Amino acid sequence: MNKYNVAIICLVVAFYLFFYPSLQLSSQHINVYPNLPAPLGKEPILFTSAGQAAENSILSNFANQLHLEGDYRPRALASDLYDYETLVIAIGYSQNGVLNTGRNFQKEQKRTITLLKEAKQRDMPILLVQIAGKNRGNQHTQELLLSSVPYASYFLGLKNMNKRTEMIEKISSNNIPYTLVSDLNDLKTPFNSFFR
Template identity: 35%
Template structure:
């Protein structure tokens, strides 16, 4: 009788331990399973259009990285669909800045419409779309999420900064649309995965 009790208790302990371990593994996998250090082979071609989705000055960081890589690129924060004629790849820096839009005399709805037209044109002509998501602890989450919803599902590759307000959101979009994604520890770490797009 005692042996049976011990066996049942051991089985219960074993099953409980198994469930705890697997839950932790699943949580870890759900967060990182699609994250890669960089692309295994280049997907981007020059010339490159670098533009903003939201008009944040973070776009200048991508411009500087492109210059360091000596890419043939055009820095057009307010690019329009007719600017895509000569380009092979478009890079979106997604980060909404109400102040920058105000200084330019633009409204958010105008910016959103510009981004929609750009994404539709790039998708139509089979241009590679790369999205850089800076994230952070944004107060303007609604506008940022709307811009993410426009650009990310059509992207060929996503680079995001870890521990931002939208980290889990962009991971889910990447999973749902089978898009390769790299999550980096900070803005300085964007260089390597960005380089992997072209090298």
């Protein structure tokens, strides 16, 4: 066997793995509402993170740009809700982010569900946002999404999200309006429509 053969085999396998996700990608076109027909949310808003991914803080930045009143408290608990009218949760699981809070996945999921239950009990509008799309297609993010959807008033996400069909089925079965956009910065319009 030639000494270059192993390197060539590695190269071929690597390229197969590079193009494998593209082969698997669903090309199915979907039609979604561009935004809500009437606003649901009120200010002030509590922005929090489910999964503690660093990019979840982008939502609060959107809010600043749209001059929406609210606070970004990534580790907010159910007891923090009393001061706010709307709950916005950005979902994206980061192992390092969760470790940084001194928790683990189970504790983070429990905190999120408790928060959602409390908001539901208070009749607060809940906006669920998944801003990373398929980049954060990990299993924990998927679990957080599926367990949070039943509590949501509106769902915002990217069209290229992981297991999109499964998610749309879950959202539709709970009669939750949803909007999926192509690009991260396109989230701003439907996000604004939730409040105005």
